[in-house]
Every structure is written in structure tokens, then in C-alpha cells.
Amino acid sequence: MSKPFKRILITGAAGRLGRVLRAALKDHAEILRLTDITDLGELAAHEEGTICDLADFDKVLPLAKDVDMIVHAGGVPVENTFELILKGNIQGTYNIYEAARQHGVKRVIYTSSNHAIGFYDRTETIDASVAHRPDSLYGLSKCFAEDLGRYYWDKFGIESVNIRIGSSFEEPLDRRMLATWLSFDDFAQIVERSLHAPRVAHMIVYGVSNNRECLWDNRMASSIGYVPKDSADDYREKVLANHPPLNPNEPSARYHGGAFAGAGHFEDKK
Template identity: 50%
Template sequence: MTIQSHHRLLMTGAAGGLGQAMRPRLKANCAFLRLSDLSPMSPAQAGEEMVQADLSDKAAVHNMVADCQAIVHFGGISVEQPWEPILQANIIGLYNLYEAARAHGVKRVVFASSNHVMGFYRQNEVVDATTPPRPDGLYGLSKAFGEDLSRFYFDRYGIETACVRIGSSFPEPKDRRMLATWLSYDDLHRLITACLTTPVLGHSIVYGTSDNSVSWYDNRLAHHIGYRPQDSADDFRDAVYAKTTEPDLADPAVQFQGGAFVKIGPL
């Protein structure tokens, strides 16, 4: 059963893929769910509030955060892009979000980080929360910055953050790489709920994947969060193998955890 842990919860990036998937689920976590995005969103339902905001607009972000007790931050650029939009949304935008959280007394944030923070580790390596970042592009670099920024706001101002290094969250795994990185929508909601309700979160890094037999991620340092995945990419293994070809081990997308992101050139 999902605990209604906050009176008003803010979810940014509500028009994106994960935002749309979490919108009906997160309504159970709060009395009022405030939804925000720069892009158009579907009309508000019962218990929802809508705020259209550009993360790079400081005043708009402060208005967005006011009266919220916690934030689930999916907003910003979610794929590899040229530097300028990443700078505005993922660097300046995240700074604006944490400044607004500080000003309005928000004490807990669930920050959607990414597996691409660690993309240049090889697929035969296992990483944990203490392994140094090796971003595979500007997007991954911006998420590494976000993790450092959130740590600063915890150390200086006591704002607790879970940096969730999301793997590949889709209805089902699409390829062989996702047999290691897949995160079901229901497990993502379980993970967010755990981050919102654990008694002491601190500043934590947790890898966002389901209970997959193949994994490059060690979550032993996040046991205090209480996340227990219930789904597994293993259920899709036969179907994935049937529809995909044998991997080329000389391909960097097969060698490195970041997959095709490690091969993306200047945009």
C-alpha cells in the first residue's frame, strides 16, 4: 500500500514519458499533486494542480515550488543534446530548483539522475554509489553536476536528496542492454515512494533498476532507503533474444554501460 506521505508533492517534467507514467501513480502519495512542465500537459484531474514553467526562469520556478513539501524532479533535458539547452535546463534549471527549495523550506527531493553518469564503465564491471562518475556525454555530465549540486545543498542547507540513477524505464526492455538496465514503471514508483518515506534519506545515490539477474549496479549502500523491486527483465529475456541479433563485441555500444550514448558525436 502506498503511503500518503506529503500534503502537496511537486512533480516536474510531467509532460515527459516518465512524468506521464508516474502522474496517476504519485497521486496516491499526496493529498495534492502539483504537475509542472514547459510543454503542454493534459488537463488537471481531481487532486492535481498545473503549473507551466521554464526551469531556467528563476521566478517561475519559485512560484512552482511554493507550498510544496517535497519534489520529484523529472524535468529538464533527458537525452543527449547540444550544450546550450542542457545548460539552461539541467544546470541553471536545477540550480533554480534547489534555490527555490531552500527558500520555501522543502526538505526532500527525488532527483532523476541517470545511468549515463557512469556510461564509460564497461559492461563487465559493477559500480556502486562510491564509484567515481564517468559520464558518456553532455547529458550524463549534467546529471553528474546535479548530483554534486544536490550534495552541496544537503551539506549546507540540510535538503535531503535521493539521486536516482535511472536505467531504462519503459513498459518492457527493448534490447539486450536493457536486460541489465530495465526499470518497470511500477518499480520506479516503488523506488520514489521509498525515497519519500524512508525516515532518514540524507544524500543518497541509488541505482534505478528492477530485480534483473544481469546487473552492473550494486545498491548495497542504499539499503536504508528500503527499495525492494518486484519486477524483472528476466521475464522478457527469451523475447528480447528472439528479436535481436548477437552483439558485436567490438562495438563501443556493447562494450560500455552507456550503450549508444558513448558513440554520439557533437550535435
């Protein structure tokens, strides 16, 4: 039975969400081309792997050859020094888009983050059209990547779906995640929908499950057919029992970005 795509490139394939993608997309492409800066583990018959620093364009360029779609989940996954964010998330994402352009790849699915809009107050329910309000250097790098994707769409016609992931773990780990949780199955679904939608242009959607509490109006995801199946409410009693309430006036409780908004500048002396 033929598969929809010949080859999909997955960056960050050794990470938590990269491993989810490897399992979820195995029936969607004849070959999954995998890359990460660290060991990829044992490769399946349908996988080909390369260890690569995304900041090295000469290494990134050949990864996009003969690729139908790119799922870009690589880079520095949390707040860090500007130097590391610059190399991994800003230079690395530029290299991915430029490699896509040079090899004629038509679409990039990018794992953006809620930290691109982390300084909105939790009293505000926002959609994907709002202005950026990053809560960290990490969040700032996600803003850059979203705008970079728009540039490559407007100028070169490379489509992008930017998935602003809330909190994707096996289950919600704290009270904030009752509003921001994205299950692994729903993450896989939103990526699959992003790959198969006939046209996406440049889109921003929220990666969030069907939680009763939600900070984001995700109606713009309807055009790709994303309908989340899971809910953090299945874990509500457990979370509330194990995690005391936060002071609502503290930045970590007040803003969409949680602890990222409440933290100081990463490079300040502790």
C-alpha cells in the same frame, strides 16, 4: 483518510516517467503540483498544473511554495546541444534546489541517470560510491545535479535521493536493457520509498529492476527499503529473438552507457 503529504511538486510531469508519477503518487499527497515545459493534459481534481521553463527562476520559485517534497524529473531527457542541456538540466536543476531552499522544502528526489557513469566497462560491476564517468553532455549534467544536491545537503541540510535510472520503459527494448531495465512499477516504488524514508541525507541509488544481468551493485538502496519486484528476464526470449548480438568490442556494447558512450560529440557536423 488523510494523506502523508499536503503537496508534492513533480517536474517533467508531461513526460513518460512524469505520467507514471502522477498515477503512482495520487494517494500520497492531497495535491500534486505539476509542471512541464509542454502541455500537461487534462488535470485531475487533486492536481494543479503550470507550464514552466525550468531555466526561468522567476517562474520556478513560486512552484516550491507550500511544498513538502519535490520529485524533479524535468529537463532535457536525452543528449542534445550544450546550450539546451545547460538551460534545461543545469540551470533548471539549480533553480529547483534554490527554490527549495528559499521555501524550506526539505527533500528533493532527482531522476539522475546511468549516463553519469556511462564510461565504466561492462566487465565492472560498480556501486553508487564510484567516481563520475559521464558518457555525454546529458550524462555530465546528471553529474552536476548529483553534486549540486550534495552541496545543498552539506551547506543547507536539504536532503536528496538521486536515482540513477537505467532504462525505464514498459518493457525492455533491446539486449542492453536486459541488464538496465527499470519497470514502471519499480520506478514508482523507488520514488515512493525515497519520499517516505525517515532520513536519506544525500543518497545515490540505482533505478533498476530485479534483472539477472545487472551492471550495478545496488545495496545502498537497502536503507530506503527498495526491493524491485519485476525482471527483464520475463522478456528475455522475446528480446534475444528480435535483436541480434552486438559486437562486444564496439563502444555501444562495451560500456555501461551503451549507445550514448558510442556516439560522437552531439554538436559535430554529421
